[in-house]
Amino acid sequence: MFLDFFYNLRGRGLKVTTHNWLALIEGLGRGLHGDTLGGFYQLARCVLITSEADYDEFDRAFAETFRGVPDHTRAVLDHLGAWLSDPARLLHLAPELREALQSLDLDELRRQFQERLAEQKERHDRGSRWIGTGGTSPFGSGGAHPTGLRVGGGGGRSALAVAEQRRYREHRRDLVLDTRQIAAALRRIRRLSRDEGSPELDLDETIGATAKNCGDIELVMQPPRRNNLRLLLLMDVGGSMDPHADVVSRLFSAAHQGGDFRELRAYYFHNCVYGNVYEDAHFTRPVATQQLITELPPTWLLILVGDAYMHPGELMMSGGDWLMSGRGPTGLTWLARLANRFPRAAWINPEPPRLWTTGTIAEIAGVYPMFHLTLDGIDQLVQHLRRPPSPERSARVARLARVDA
Amino acid sequence: MRYSPPVQQFTGTREYIASPELARAVDVAVALRRPLLVKGEPGTGKTLLARDIARFFGRPLERWHVKSTTKAVDGLYHYDAVRRLHDSRFGGEVGDIARYIRLGPLGRAFRSAEPVVVLIDEIDKADLEFPNDLLHELDVMEFTIMETNETVTAAHRPIIIITSNNEKELPDAFLRRCVFHWIDFPDRALMTRIVRVHHPDVEDQLLAGALDAFYALRGVEGLRKRPSTSELIDWIAALRHAGIDPAKLLGAGIPFLGTLLKKEQDFETVDRRLKRGAIGR
Incomplete structure (x- = not known):
């Protein structure tokens, strides 16, 4: 059950390290969980989890693993005891975890553990826990405290009921929250x-x-x-982007106020970038895309925001631009030219990633690395932009930029 | 494996009410000898926690308030080169560099003969690399004063409390070494106890009315800054001082709203809702 919990946490993408797992075992060995499932929940959470954003996922993993385990029993302890005393189980561990465990003095841990179990049994009979032993046992202690508050008994609601409430949902990072958080994320791309x-x-x-x-x-x-960072921000507005207008404007104001960029230029486009982008969202003040490519040095950061969702013709055919008559390079060529000029570029998409594998979204994702418009996505974008661009992508972008030039 | 002698379990004190989760996190941090990283909404008592832990365990407290310009070495020691230069220009004796070394909060805690509680307040205010620069010192609990080549080793491992306001992400390597706790916003039962710590003789009716209004306000959607514990305590002080009738707290206008709300837009938001009677009923 304990390993299930570990792998359940890992499986949910929580970064639970061996290091922290060992700390949990050490904590259990010292009785820091106070012999209740509630105490175990609190102990495991504060040792294994390092961000409130992960509390919700932790709650879900906990509820899933321990559903049906009665609270206020020693079931949890017994499981750990069995686990520690069964060398065969240790064989199934990841090598790093096994190695680390073996470096602990397992016998010592087990001995102390048994002692504690025995001790705990007696205490239970008398129905009073946490009354000071005053001894030298690492598990003893507690004792009367000045205010007489009951702690450590984990009273009140059961851990499972707590975990299943999902109280920390609003702290998840895969939801878009407020401007301030986006700004805090964006600030990390700074280059001093x-x-x-x-x-x-x-x-x-x-x-x-x-x-x-x-x-x-x-x-x-x-x-x-x-x-020293300068940012060129191009935003898709209107049409299929209308439902996302609110989030996009939050992103914009975050970049504008909190991003702390040396210079920020923002332009609008509809559906796809063609010969012109616009200074306003009503498309009345055009700026030639070629002018941006010529004027701005390649050290600028380029971020496009849009759903990348359009009729294939609007991306692939010359004359796809409905605001301009006549023929010209296709939308994809313009996008590739921009990406070619500004190697540190990325696309932020408000649509969920499961939709990105088909149609024009997939085509554009071949040119721009695409990230979801959530805090998680922006974190990934920041990490991506801190690394040098991949040579394969650059080569592909350069090839696309030359077509029908 | 080393075991330290058993420690008393943390329970909060008369002035500070800790939730069971927080008390457990403190115990875990103390027992596992790791720094405790505390985050939470502003006004939930992150900074006060360290003072309270120090009182509870009867240990001195070293405070290190981090600013945007703070460097990791500032917490360890400061070499006052300017003063030494000054002394040398006016004929002072400057041969002994040690006279110009002043220990920082962490340095003093290491040097202290008794165990100490160290508060590193608002660690996220400093540069991104700041926490990484502290990793080594927090791991091995010693550092070297470069100017004198003297090594300061902690006689007792201090209890380290770190607070963060989420302005910046902290590096993974740093987070991995900490015990982490997010201070939940107190529920009504806990809040009642907290208020009673600050206003021991508040009338039940006023307290109930104030809490109704307070949680209703916090529930208003679209507030830029929701009122927090410290604001509630100030507000109740104001209500008591003015002798406001508890029955009228959620009526046409909430009295002393300015102690609860700090942003102009929030006033407008709440005002609109109040006029529509959309709060608290």
Whole structure:
């Protein structure tokens, strides 16, 4: 059951490490769970989970694994005892976990464990737990405390009832939350450098220079450290994007206010990018796409926001742009040209990833790495943009950008 | 495996009511000798927790308030080169560098002869690399003063409490070493006890009415900043001072709304709902 829990957590994408799992076992060995399922729930959660965003998933794994286990029994302890005393089970462990476990003094742990079980039985008979033993046992202690509050008995609602309530749903990271959180995520792509701005005193260098100067003060100035990142943001508006207008505007205001970019330029397009993008969402002030490609240096970051969902003709045929008459490069060519100019580029899609494998979305995902418009997705985008672009993608993008040029 | 002697279980104190989950997390952190990382809505008592743990275990508290410019070494020690330079220019004796080393909060805790509680407050305010720079010191509990080549080793492992407001993500390597607890917003029962700590003689009727109004306000959708515990306590103080009739708390206008809401848009949102009678009934 314990291993089930471990693999259930891992299976749900929670980053439970061997290190933390061992800490849980150590905690159980010391009786930190207070012999209740509720205590075990609290112990496991605070040791294994490192973000409130994962509480909900933890609750679900816990409820699934321990459903049917009676609370206030030693069932949980007994399971662990059996587990520890059965070497055959240890063989099924991942090698790293087994190795780490073997480095623990298992016999010692088991012995203390048994002692505790025996001790606990007596206590149960008398019906009073947590009254100080005052001894040297690592499991003892507790004792009367100043305010007389009952803790450690895990009273109140049962752990399962608590876990099944899913109280932490609103902290999940795969939901889009507020602007501030998006801004906090975006801020992590920053790249700090010193190149311009009014100079400030560099104390360390000043001390060094002054020392070399035989103690006559020599001031050293330097430009302040600033975020050197410039962002080009292109947003799809109207049509199939209408249901997402609210989230997109939240993303925009997050980038605008909280992103802390050196420079931010935002333009709008409809469906797909063609010869022009627009300064306003009503498509009245056009800016030539080619002008952006020519003017802005390739160090700019490019992020497109859209559902990438359109009629195939709008992406693949010349003249797909309904705002302009006449023929020109296809939407896909324009997208590839932008990606070719700005190698650090990504696409944010408000539609769920299960829809991304077909049609125009798949075509565009071949040009731009695509991320879901949720906090998780933006986290992944930030991580992606911190790495260098993949050579295969760059080659494919360069080829697409040359077509019918 | 080393076992430390049994410790008393943390239960909160008269001034600070800890939920069972939080008390358990403190116990676990103390027993497993790991830092306790506490997050939660503003106003749920993250910073006060350290003070309270120190009181409970009868240990001194070292506070380290992190700012955006704080570096990891600041918590360990500070070498006052400017003062040394100053002394040298005016003929002082500057041969002994150790005179110009001042220990930071963590450094003092390591050096202390008795076990200490250390609060690292708002760790997310500092640079992204800040927590990583502390990993080694928190693991082995020692550091070296570069200027004097002196190694400071902790005589007693301090209890370390770290708070974060989620401004920045903390690195995985750092998180893995911590015991983590998210302070839930207190439910009504816990909140009643918390309020009674601050206002021991508050009338039951006023308290019930205030809590009704408070939770109704928190339930209003679209608030930019929901009122928190500390605001509730201030508000009840104001209500008592003015002698407001508890029956009128959710009527036409909530008295002293400014102690509960801090954003202008929130006033408008609540005002609209109140006029429609959409709050609390």
